[in-house]
Amino acid sequence: MLEIKRISQLSKQERRAILNRSSARMAETMERIRPIVEKVAQEGDSAVIEYTERFDGVRLKPEEFFVPQEQIEQAWGETDDELKIALSLCHSNIRNFHRDIKTHLASGWAKTYSTGSEKDRWVCGIMPTAVDRAAGYVPGGTAAYPSTALMVSVPAFAAGVGDFVITTPPREAGTVPQAVLAAAKIAGVTRILRVGGAQAIAALAFGTETIPQVDVVVGPGNVFVTAAKAYLSALGVVGIDFPAGPSEVVIIADNSARVESVAFELLAQAEHDRDAASVLLTDNEAFASAVRERVLALIETAERADIVRASLKDYGSILLCDDLDEAVSFSNAYAPEHLQIWVADELAVLSKIRHAGSIFVGEWAPVAVGDYVSGTNHVLPTGGSARFTSGVSVSTFLKYPTVQKLSRGGLASLAPAVAKVSTAEGFYSGHGRSVQQRLKEKSSDAQDTTETLLKFLNR
Amino acid sequence: MLEIKRISQLSKQERRAILNRSSARMAETMERIRPIVEKVAQEGDSAVIEYTERFDGVRLKPEEFFVPQEQIEQAWGETDDELKIALSLCHSNIRNFHRDIKTHLASGWAKTYSTGSEKDRWVCGIMPTAVDRAAGYVPGGTAAYPSTALMVSVPAFAAGVGDFVITTPPREAGTVPQAVLAAAKIAGVTRILRVGGAQAIAALAFGTETIPQVDVVVGPGNVFVTAAKAYLSALGVVGIDFPAGPSEVVIIADNSARVESVAFELLAQAEHDRDAASVLLTDNEAFASAVRERVLALIETAERADIVRASLKDYGSILLCDDLDEAVSFSNAYAPEHLQIWVADELAVLSKIRHAGSIFVGEWAPVAVGDYVSGTNHVLPTGGSARFTSGVSVSTFLKYPTVQKLSRGGLASLAPAVAKVSTAEGFYSGHGRSVQQRLKEKSSDAQDTTETLLKFLNR
Secondary structure, eight states: OOOEEEGGGOOHHHHHHHHHOOOOOHHHHHHHHHHHHHHHHHHTHHHHHHHHHHHHSOOOOGGGSBOOHHHHHHHHHHSOHHHHHHHHHHHHHHHHHHHHHHHHHSOOEEEEEESSSSSSEEEEEEOOEEOSEEEEEOOOTTSOOHHHHHHHHHHHHHHTOOEEEEEOOOOGGGOOOHHHHHHHHHHTOOEEEOOOHHHHHHHHHHOOSSSOOOSEEEOOOOHHHHHHHHHHHHTTSSEESOOOOSOEEEEEEOTTSOHHHHHHHHHHHHTSOTTOEEEEEESOHHHHHHHHHHHHHHHTTOTTHHHHHHHHHHHEEEEEOSSHHHHHHHHHHHOOSEEEEESSSHHHHHTTOOOOSEEEESTTOOHHHHHHTSSSOSOOOOTTGGGTOOOSOGGGGEEOOEEEEEOHHHHHHHHHHHHHHHHHTTOIIIIIHHHHHHHHSOOSOOSOOHHHHHHHHTO | OOOEEEGGGOOHHHHHHHHHOOOOOHHHHHHHHHHHHHHHHHHTHHHHHHHHHHHHSOOOOGGGSBOOHHHHHHHHHHSOHHHHHHHHHHHHHHHHHHHHHHHHHSOOEEEEEESSSSSSEEEEEEOOEEOSEEEEEOOOTTSOOHHHHHHHHHHHHHHTOSEEEEEOOOOGGGOOOHHHHHHHHHHTOOEEEOOOHHHHHHHHHHOOSSSOOOSEEEOOOOHHHHHHHHHHHHTTSSEESOOOOSOEEEEEEOTTSOHHHHHHHHHHHHTSOTTOEEEEEESOHHHHHHHHHHHHHHHTTOTTHHHHHHHHHHHEEEEEOSSHHHHHHHHHHHOOSEEEEESSSHHHHHTTOOOOSEEEESTTOOHHHHHHTSSSOSOOOOTTGGGTOOOSOGGGGEEOOEEEEEOHHHHHHHHHHHHHHHHHTTOIIIIIHHHHHHHHSOOSOOSOOHHHHHHHHTO
């Protein structure tokens, strides 16, 4: 387990095995969830009831789908004070960071353009708007994930979503863990749907008699949840964050890093589940050996030792690189969900990073602090999809419609290009003439009023 | 055709029929393209050759997949001067607007947070990065779409993508339309792949011996192209813009709008294809009647009269509203690709719009000017997906990794919350201890260096 290998000496197969990590057999799983999705779309509540009974062993009436408000209040009241304080700190930090992102990345904006003359101008801009309704999946089973309840809902509220549903599989007797209810309470979520699996995603994507249709569904889940999200997104029925798979970390470290702390990082990642992946990249052979030794020793003290061992055996790697550039290059090819940079010259490495979900820099930034409380999100792209997508954030719940307004002169200055290109495309008859016609008609208001839009979007 | 109806008097079925418009039977189409996608993934070039011969009637050798550079230069040289000038104006306007969006929406950013004490602080921020490689689909068939060649490539270059491929089905004898090559030349695209259909998308998503793997594929196409994009995105193999369907416009007009110009807007939309949808919403009955009369007359002068007639018959609507708020509400439910607002009080309407791909305001903003040359993009979400997604833009090609760095005091101030919540989730052994361990070790560098990351990300 965790045999140390040199990157430059990996065979093609070895390299591919590390880069590919666990793949979720999505094609097959999408086939399997299709009948569930279709039945929920057609039959609504009754299909939700049937699948919840079959998969979760709980028979719910439609009026029991949502957790009653008093049960949420009661859970909050019964939560111990330390957990209340901890969840409140998580909540306020996540909220502050995501609100700041909103301010920075989601303000309206417009600019005046022209072909040269002062009179021939037009305004183009963007007008960010939030989706109307969204939902977040919180995994269930034996564990409780209050942190995920915060991570899915807080960015939505920061984006301006008014209507947010948390959906989570019911336990025996239809209960939802107290800590999840407490986190929902802090976040201001009033609707908690106790339905899980593909049936939850389908019900929210299509809407049923009792369950509202939402525009976006985010959050982690098992392979059926992930496949349902991916499939319904492909149908164009609902927006999603991304198909999320097992968790993963890449650590780039030199001998300025501390052995014991790095060993704990690998351990923390591996305890997620047996498909989680952990990779250490270092230019220092003695450091690599020392970390390996500590990890092997620490497994014995781990609460979830079987899971940790299985995960590190199949998806754990300690790789030696000739220099840190080689580590960066491997990390970019891997495109990890979490990337930890713990080297003497941090910015030299950071500035070359192209693909990662969330990046943790230096001695005082363990991944767990971002998992819970520093303010960044823990719902992040896995399996290499950080090559092309980002973690859950305010932008997950926003669209950016473009807006334009032209002066008469502006349109006149652009009309010849429309005429020429639309003719080349065989669309002059409608497209080309639609522009010519505007310029033909006598206008009662030929003055330039583009300024009003400029001010409105930049307000 | 285009019988005038009052929104408040639509039956549920009528309302649903208008809102649902054309749907592409994606589930079935995804089934049909699956074998193509799988064969390309397994067999690479030879499968691309086989499908291109079968579907496009052209047998290409791998060394003929890409259009030779001299052929692009030759096409540019032979393009008539007016078209060159027109395409150049389109290009520079699209480039300017998308570069400005990049400046506004994609700059790095970070902020210092703390729990109160000056020493207990940490920095969180974002570090936008472009994808490495992207591709854009330009539909083929009998028509040529140089404008689409610009719309898919220019935002990618503005985002910072270094490697961009245009893919388009070959015509007889393997040619690509001159105007498309000319547009690619202006945009700076050097790789033009003459492969179309699902086989093109699969080849770019997986890579073959000859065709590079890309991270994102965008652009419009027929149902097979759309289904392949959606399916491969669901598998997590490649990022896409969205599954785009037939084009559509909603026009909100009062009697300040001009009859003939509005009639041409409906006509321009309907000439796209027989599944295109056009909806006029107005509070003025006389205006509605006048527009209807002009549209019916203009169809006779349309070049693509059969397509226009079929489109307006099945997906054209003129709807009367009691007031403009009712029009806004219907438009938001429709979530149109293109929205035209032509009313006396424009901003009153615009400020209530929540869902649309691209918005055209006032007398001098026909949709066609944005289709070609004002600078906004014409690859936009259709079929109601503007509820939750945006048109192609720089952000289509960017990711926003989060980055954090903490001071020792910052980590210490957050550690109790990590301990408490990770315990509640059953992850103290790895997650909780990974934080405790950091604080246990003696540090040679306990001073606060978070400032360096702050400066780096805000640079």
